[in-house]
Amino acid sequence: MTNLRTRYRRSALSAAAVGALTLLAGCAKDAPQDTFQPAGENAREINNLQRPPFMIAGVVLVIVIGVVFLCVIKFRDRGQVIPKQTHGKPALEIALTIIPALILIGIGIPTVKTLFDLAKTSDTQCVVNVTGQQWWWEYDYPVQPGCLPGGITQPIVTANQMVIPAGQHVLLRITSRDVIHSFWIPKLNGKRDAVPGRVHTLRMQADQPGMYLGQCTEFCGLSHAYMRMEAVALDAPGFSAWVTNQLAAYTPPPAGTPAADGEAVFLANCSRCHQVNGIAGSDGKPVIARPDLWVYSGATPNLTNLMTRTTFAGASFDLLTPDCRAKLVDAKSADFTALYLKGVEANCLDAVQLREWLRNPPGKKPMYTDATKLGPTNGKTRGMPNLGLSENQIDQIIAYLAERK
Amino acid sequence: MFTTGSKLFIGASALALAGTLIYSATQDSGAIGTLGLVSATIVLVFLMGINFWVRDSNVSSMDTPGIVACSAAHPAPGRSMWPMVAGLGSALVPVGLIVGKTITWIAVIVLMIATVEWMVQSWSERASSDAAYNAGIRKRILHPMELPVLGAIGLGMMIFSFSRIMLHLPSAAGAIVFGGIAATVLLFGALIAAKRQVGRSLVATLCAIGAVGLIGAGVASAVAGGRHIAKHELAQRTDSVDNCTGNESEADSHSSRAIAGKANLAGLIVLQGDKLYAEVIGINGRQDTLTLPRSTDSFFEFKNLDSGKHRLVADLGHEVVDPGTDKERKVPLILCTQAVGEGGKQFIVIKPPRPTSADQQYFFEVPGIDSKLKIEVP
Structure with missing residues (x-):
C-alpha cells in the first residue's frame, strides 16, 4: 500500500515538474522566434488578436477539466442507485448554443478587421521582392521612389539577410523559383507561402533596429531545416549607407595579393553560377553568371557584397565568430546599425565555417548534387556541388571574398 | 414406388432422349446440337438416378435420427442474391478473358465477394434454429466489411456524379444548379425536422429518388462529356x-x-x-x-x-x-x-x-x- 502511494506521489511530482518546465519555457525572454514577443506593428496586431482567445480558451479549459474532475470524484460509483435519466433541456441547450456563438462572433469581428489590416498595401513605403528557392532566400530591391528619401535608383540584390529601414512600412512581394516555401519572421508578422508563379504580399515593419530571425515553414525538401532567414532593421541613415554601399562600383583586389589570386580562382570555378557585379574576365568584359544552366532553381546567391551580411548558405552558417555574432545580436538598438554596417571584419571572420563549406558544400548542408542522380532535373543540381577545390584555392577564395563588402 | 421428383426426371430424361434421336435423325449438320442434347440426356439421367437412389430424401417414419437430420426437417433457407451475383461473376470471367484485364479483375472480385457472402450467409442460417439470432451473427461478421465498402462506393458514386455534372454544365449554370440542390435539401430537411412523425418509407423514398436522380444525371453528364473550355493563347x-x-x-x-x-x-x-x-x-x-x-x-x-x-x-x-x-x-x-x-x-x-x-x-x-x-x- 505504501509502495503504491509512493509511486503515485512520484508520478504526480514528475508530471508537475514537466508541466512547470513547459510553462517556464514559454517565459523565455531571449526566444528569437517567439510570436508572443512582437517587435513590429503587424506582429503586434496578431499578438493582440490571439491573446484574448487564448485566455478565454484557457478559462474554458480550466472550467471543463474542473467539472470533469468534480463529476469523476463526486459521482464515482459507490454502488448507489442510478439516478433517473432525462433527455433534453431546452433552456440549457439554447444557452450552450448561444454562448459559444457569441464567443465566436466576439473573436470573428476583430479577426476580420486584423485580416484586412494585414492585407493593406496602400501605406507601403518600401518594396522588397523576396524569392525562395532550395534552400535559401533572395531579396531584391526594385527601382522605386520609396525606402529612401531619394528612392532606390538602381536595383539591389542580396541573399539570406533582408535589410529593411526600421519604422517603415515595408511590403514584401514573395514568390518561389522551384517548390513551395513559406516565409516567416515571427517577431515581425505571420507567415506567407512562396509559390512558384504567384506573387504574395506580406507587410513587414520593425519598430527598432535589430536582427529578427525566421525559418522556412513549408517543407521544401532535403535541407528545409537549413533554410533560414534574417531580417535586419537599420535606422534611416544606416539604411541609406547600406544602399550606397550595395550600389558601389566593384573594386578589384590589388595585383599580387592572395585576394587577386582568389579572384582568378573565383572566375574559373564560381562565376559560372555566382554573380559578383562588376567583375570582369581576362578579356575585360563583364562576367555574367548563368546559374539557370546549372542549377534547377535558376539562381544562386549574389556574392557582390558577401561580407556585408553575416551569414551564408541559407543563413544556416555564420560568417562571424560566435563572440562577434553574440555581440551583434545582443547589441542595443541604438548601437546595432553601426555595428552591422561594419560588416564582417577580419578579426570576426569565422573562416572555419566558410572553409568547410568550400571544401564540401553537400557535406555541410545536404543537397541534391550527385551527378548520377540528376536525371529528373535534367542534370541540374539543387544546391552547390563539391567543386574539388584544393586547400590553397580555398584560402585564395576566402581572401577574395573577405574583401567583398 | 416412384417419387414425384424421380418421375419428373424420368420424364425429362425420356424427352431429352427422344429429342436427341429425332434431332440426330432429321438434321444433317447438327453435330453440335446432337452433342448438346446427348449431354443434357446424360445429365438428366444422372440426376434421375440420384433422385431414384435417395428416393427424394424420403425418410422412413421408423428412422428417428433420420427425421431430425434430414434436410426437410431444417428451416428453409432465406432468400439470397449471392448465387445470382456469383453467376454474374462466373459469366464475366470468360468475357473478361476475351475483352480485357479490367473486366476479368472485376469478375474475380465479384466472385470473391459472392463466395464470402454466400458462405457466411449459409453458415449463419445453420448456426441455430433461431432465425433472428442467425441474422444477428451474420451482421456481426459481415457489417464491419460491408459498411465501409458500401460507404466508399456510395461516396465515390456521389463524387463522380457531382464532378461530371459540374464539368458538363456551363460555369454560371453550375452555381445556380448546385445552389438549387442545396436549397432543396435544406427545405426537405427542415420539413422533415418540423414534422413530429415521419414515415421511414417516405424518407427512404425521397433519399432513393435523390440518389437515383443524382447518379442518373451524373452518368448522363459523363456520357455527354464536359463543357468546352476555351484555351487562352499564350504569348x-x-x-x-x-x-x-x-x-x-x-x-x-x-x-x-x-x-x-x-x-x-x-x-x-x-x-x-x-x-x-x-x-x-x-x-x-x-x-x-x-x-x-x-x-x-x-x-x-x-x-x-x-x-x-x-x-x-x-x-x-x-x-x-x-x-x-x-x-x-x-x-x-x-x-x-x-x-x-x-x-x-x-x-x-x-x-x-x-x-x-x-x-x-x-x-x-x-x-x-x-x-x-x-x-x-x-
Missing part, C-alpha cells in the same frame, strides 16, 4: 517583332487561365495616349521601370486603352542555345501577345534567364509606339 515566342502574329480570340476572355492570370499579377502594363506605363503593387504611381527577379515566372496583364489594335512585346535580349556544344548559338528571346483592340486585355508571362547589364537590356514595348518600359533584372 508567342519569336525571333523578330515583325513575326508577331495573332489576334484576340474568344478564348482570351472566356478561358479559365484568365482567372489564374488575374490572381498572380506582378503588375499591370497599360498603353494609353501612345505611352506605355506600369502599375505595380506597393509602388505608387505610374512606373517606367520594372524590376523583376531572374529565372522566375512573372505574370503581367497588358491593357490597351488606345484606339487601334496593339500587342505587347517583351524583348529579353538573347538566349544561349546548346551551351558548351559545337551548336552553341545565341537566339533572340522575344515574346509577343495577341493584338487587341481598345479596352482589350492580354496576359504575358516572362522569365528572364539572365540579369540585365550594360550590353544586355530588356524592354516591354508596343510595335509602332515610341514608348518603352525598361525591365531591370538584378
